Amino acid sequence: MRVALFAxxxxxxxxxxxxxxxxxxxxxxxxxxxxxxxxxxCGQPQFNTGYRHLTEPLVRRMERVFDGYDHVVTPSGSCAxxxxxxxxxxxxxxxxxxxxxELARAAQAVTPRxxxxxxxxxxxxxxxxxxxxxxxxxTYHPSCHGLRMLGLGTRPxxxxxAVKGLELAELPGAEECCGFGGTFAVKNPDVSAAMGADxxxxxxxxxxxxxxxxxxxxxxxxxxxxxxxxxxRQDAPLRAVHLAEILxxxxxxxxxxx
Amino acid sequence: xxxxxxxxxxxxxxxxxxxxxxxxxxxxxxxxxTIRDKRARAVGELDDWAVLREAGKRIKDRxxxxxxTYLLQLEEHVxxxxxxxxxxxxxxxxxxxxxxxxxATGETEVVKVKSMAxxxxxxNEALAAEGITAYETDLAELIVQLGDDLPSHILVxxxxxxxxxxxxxxxxxxxxxxxxxxxxxxxxxxxLAEAARLHLREKFLRAxxxxxxxxxxxxxxxxxxxxxxxxxxxMCLTLPETLISVVGIEKVLPTWQDLEVFLQLLPxxxxxxxxxxxxTMWTGTSEGDGPRDFHLVLLDNGRTDTLAxxxxxxxxxxxxxxxxxxxxxxxxxxxGHAYGSPYPGPIGAVLTPQLRGTTSAVDASxxxxxxxxxxxxxxxxxxxxxxxxxxxxxxxxxxxxxxRAERAAMQAATWLFEHPxxxxxxxxxxxxxxxxxxxxxxxxxxxxxxETRDLPQxxxxxxxxxxxxxxxxxxTPPEPTS
Numbered sequence: 001m002r003v004a005l006f007a008x009x010x011x012x013x014x015x016x017x018x019x020x021x022x023x024x025x026x027x028x029x030x031x032x033x034x035x036x037x038x039x040x041x042c043g044q045p046q047f048n049t050g051y052r053h054l055t056e057p058l059v060r061r062m063e064r065v066f067d068g069y070d071h072v073v074t075p076s077g078s079c080a081x082x083x084x085x086x087x088x089x090x091x092x093x094x095x096x097x098x099x100x101x102e103l104a105r106a107a108q109a110v111t112p113r114x115x116x117x118x119x120x121x122x123x124x125x126x127x128x129x130x131x132x133x134x135x136x137x138x139t140y141h142p143s144c145h146g147l148r149m150l151g152l153g154t155r156p157x158x159x160x161x162a163v164k165g166l167e168l169a170e171l172p173g174a175e176e177c178c179g180f181g182g183t184f185a186v187k188n189p190d191v192s193a194a195m196g197a198d199x200x201x202x203x204x205x206x207x208x209x210x211x212x213x214x215x216x217x218x219x220x221x222x223x224x225x226x227x228x229x230x231x232x233r234q235d236a237p238l239r240a241v242h243l244a245e246i247l248x249x250x251x252x253x254x255x256x257x258x
Numbered sequence: 259x260x261x262x263x264x265x266x267x268x269x270x271x272x273x274x275x276x277x278x279x280x281x282x283x284x285x286x287x288x289x290x291x292t293i294r295d296k297r298a299r300a301v302g303e304l305d306d307w308a309v310l311r312e313a314g315k316r317i318k319d320r321x322x323x324x325x326x327t328y329l330l331q332l333e334e335h336v337x338x339x340x341x342x343x344x345x346x347x348x349x350x351x352x353x354x355x356x357x358x359x360x361x362a363t364g365e366t367e368v369v370k371v372k373s374m375a376x377x378x379x380x381x382n383e384a385l386a387a388e389g390i391t392a393y394e395t396d397l398a399e400l401i402v403q404l405g406d407d408l409p410s411h412i413l414v415x416x417x418x419x420x421x422x423x424x425x426x427x428x429x430x431x432x433x434x435x436x437x438x439x440x441x442x443x444x445x446x447x448x449x450l451a452e453a454a455r456l457h458l459r460e461k462f463l464r465a466x467x468x469x470x471x472x473x474x475x476x477x478x479x480x481x482x483x484x485x486x487x488x489x490x491x492x493m494c495l496t497l498p499e500t501l502i503s504v505v506g507i508e509k510v511l512p513t514w515q516d517l518e519v520f521l522q523l524l525p526x527x528x529x530x531x532x533x534x535x536x537x538t539m540w541t542g543t544s545e546g547d548g549p550r551d552f553h554l555v556l557l558d559n560g561r562t563d564t565l566a567x568x569x570x571x572x573x574x575x576x577x578x579x580x581x582x583x584x585x586x587x588x589x590x591x592x593x594g595h596a597y598g599s600p601y602p603g604p605i606g607a608v609l610t611p612q613l614r615g616t617t618s619a620v621d622a623s624x625x626x627x628x629x630x631x632x633x634x635x636x637x638x639x640x641x642x643x644x645x646x647x648x649x650x651x652x653x654x655x656x657x658x659x660x661x662r663a664e665r666a667a668m669q670a671a672t673w674l675f676e677h678p679x680x681x682x683x684x685x686x687x688x689x690x691x692x693x694x695x696x697x698x699x700x701x702x703x704x705x706x707x708x709e710t711r712d713l714p715q716x717x718x719x720x721x722x723x724x725x726x727x728x729x730x731x732x733x734t735p736p737e738p739t740s
Contacts, residue, residue, distance in 0.1 A: 007721045007722075009675065011721055012685070012720050012721040012722055013681075013685050013688070013716075013720050013721075014714050014716060014717070015714065015717070016717050016719070016720055016721035016724055017717075019721040020721065020724055023725075023729065032731075032732065035721075035722070035725045035729075037678060037722060037725070037726075038678050040674075040675035040676070040678055040681055041671070041675040043672070045668070045671065046668050046672060047649065048630060048652070049652060049656065049668065050625075050649065050652030050653040050654075050655060050656030050657075051653070051656055051665065051668045052653050054668050054669060054671075054672040055672075057672060057676050058672065058676070061676065086649075089646070096568070144629070144630075144631035144632055144633075145632075148631070148632040148633070148635075148636055149632060175633070176587055176631075176633075177587045177629050177631035177633070179587070180629065181628070181629025181631070182629075182630070183626075183703075184626065184628065184629045184630070185706075185707060185711075186703040186706040187270060187626045187706075188269065188270045188273060188588070188626065188627060189706040189707070189709060189710065190273055190274040190277045190278075191270075191273050191277060191588050191591050191592050191627075192629070192710075193710035193711070194277045194283075194591045195587050195591060195629070196711075197710075220714055221711060223714065224707070224710075224711030224712045224713065224714065225710060225711050225712075227711075227712040228710065228712050
């Protein structure tokens with residue numbers, strides 16, 4: 001089984017801990033992981049902002065870079081959803097514009113092999129208990145793309161429940177969007193911040209120390225708000241942590257902040 | 259007269275004020291969460307909801323594919339039943355037709371059933387300019403009209419008002435429009451409803467002309483259908499001598515049997531009821547029963563252009579249930595007025611720019627008034643993929659003038675992502691200087707981010723650098739034999 005990691009641009013440049021954790025977790029589970037270094041970004045920011053044509057070279061790149069792998073695993077629900085939902089549309093639109101089926105074939109080649117991390121763990125490896133240890137109170141935010149576009153269902157919570165020492169607190173209004181939404185966060189900053197503030201208030205109401213998610217772009221927004229809020233607060237700080245970091249933590253190599 | 263949407267600011271500016279209005283936020287949060295939960299229960303009662311939804315989608319798609327055929331069939335059957343059919347290409351033509359029809363009766367007043375199509379074309383304002391007064395008779399539309407206000411929700415247009423505000427509006431304004439509010443009116447819902455009932459009853463009994471829209475039109479029989487909850491619709495549709503219905507061309511259904519699907523989908527999605535209290539159906543005119551004169555104004559107003567768009571046409575399936583508004587996190591915080599049209603919320607963000615185009619500031623901003631969370635698509639009873647249409651419309655707006663800086667930034671990002679060696683160098687440079695990066699920035703998108711959020715502290719090294727320098731291959735496991 002040849003497995004490649006698609007780290008995603010956000011994890012690569014800004015939040016590498018989630019990608020490093022994914023590698024360590026998969027290797028601990030006996031999976032040999034490659035990181036093809038010609039990879040970069042799935043093109044979601046361009047596509048969702050209305051620049052479809054600028055995503056086309058990145059569709060071709062994804063197909064080229066991950067050619068020959070049985071599975072491409074990514075610790076990001078929204079990037080996985082971009083590939084699975086939108087690559088076929090990009091291919092179909094190019095065909096409709098009379099530009100042949102080359103993009104559609106590229107999309108078709110990569111789309112079925114791209115899996116979000118929890119899908120790979122539960123569906124391909126067939127594991128729920130990954131042998132992790134994380135002695136903290138955690139609440140889980142199922143980001144919209146994982147929840148509604150990929151339909152991750154109970155996979156993330158099932159994995160978290162099996163983590164030794166972890167106390168799981170149910171997040172009120174879990175299915176509601178955190179307000180990130182890519183360029184929405186800067187095009188509609190007031191609504192975005194109002195949504196983020198409500199998400200954080202719900203997370204705080206659980207008494208959790210950790211707000212866990214499987215999408216670092218959402219967590220970037222929430223952690224940015226948390227850091228702003230935490231400065232000046234007396235109570236225990238809440239922090240946003242990617243699911244992969246929790247699953248990678250063990251008693252011998254425990255998770256540590258920063 | 260009610261207010262106007264002309265000259266509305268772009269969505270982000272309009273929404274900014276709403277997010278800071280704590281009373282509005284509380285009203286909207288309470289109302290949308292209540293109806294959202296009720297809808298989920300009403301839909302959950304049906305084992306075959308997914309099948310119904312798929313049937314609704316397919317019936318609408320098939321009808322839209324052969325819209326010309328069904329509209330001509332409808333015209334034939336309405337005419338045969340004694341009605342008169344008028345075709346209106348746009349709002350101005352529809353308003354002209356209705357004003358001429360009212361003037362031909364010699365009347366200067368009409369009573370109205372709640373209707374999105376007549377809101378869309380600004381009929382009340384057009385009639386007022388001709389000296390004709392249109393009275394809204396739906397309770398919430400009455401509140402909006404008396405308050406010189408604009409609707410902010412498709413189903414509950416006064417959702418932004420609480421009962422104290424409604425009491426004040428009734429006490430102050432009813433007298434100017436007809437029977438005044440009773441002395442000492444309280445804000446008890448029953449008292450407010452009674453005040454509205456007394457005020458409206460005089461108008462129902464006096465009016466000679468009624469104006470409505472319709473939820474559905476049946477091509478095979480020429481029957482129109484209005485579903486409602488208050489009985490005001492039944493009054494307006496049966497008591498006047500002349501009835502004028504303004505209906506969007508996408509409201510046609512081929513057969514009676516098709517109605518079975520939509521009379522299940524619509525009430526559960528909109529009011530969370532198994533069946534709405536009043537369903538009025540009429541076919542042309544009947545001697546000695548109901549209006550003697552019936553006119554149907556079939557409205558295009560951008561619908562044919564929308565139908566021509568392969569991605570955008572799915573919004574014509576919409577049955578105006580407003581389930582998407584009630585689950586939308588953006589609508590809940592921005593309120594309906596920010597959308598600058600009678601169609602607020604997710605459906606408005608995809609419908610308005612298609613019907614009106616994207617030249618005004620507010621219309622061009624609507625496709626971006628969404629985090630693409632997909633909650634709207636999930637609850638839509640006719641499976642309109644609103645996020646897909648939003649992104650499709652964003653592409654149209656991004657191609658318009660005024661996006662040079664954004665396009666350049668997106669081009670630069672794609673260039674960088676196409677050159678991983680340059681990307682790695684940029685990451686190294688960014689990490690090396692990370693101690694110097696500020697947490698707040700004064701301009702543009704960075705300012706919009708940092709007003710409420712810290713920028714992340716960049717890592718000491720990127721993932722790709724870690725992979726090159728620190729990752730060691732684990733011992734090769736034996737290859738599986740299978």
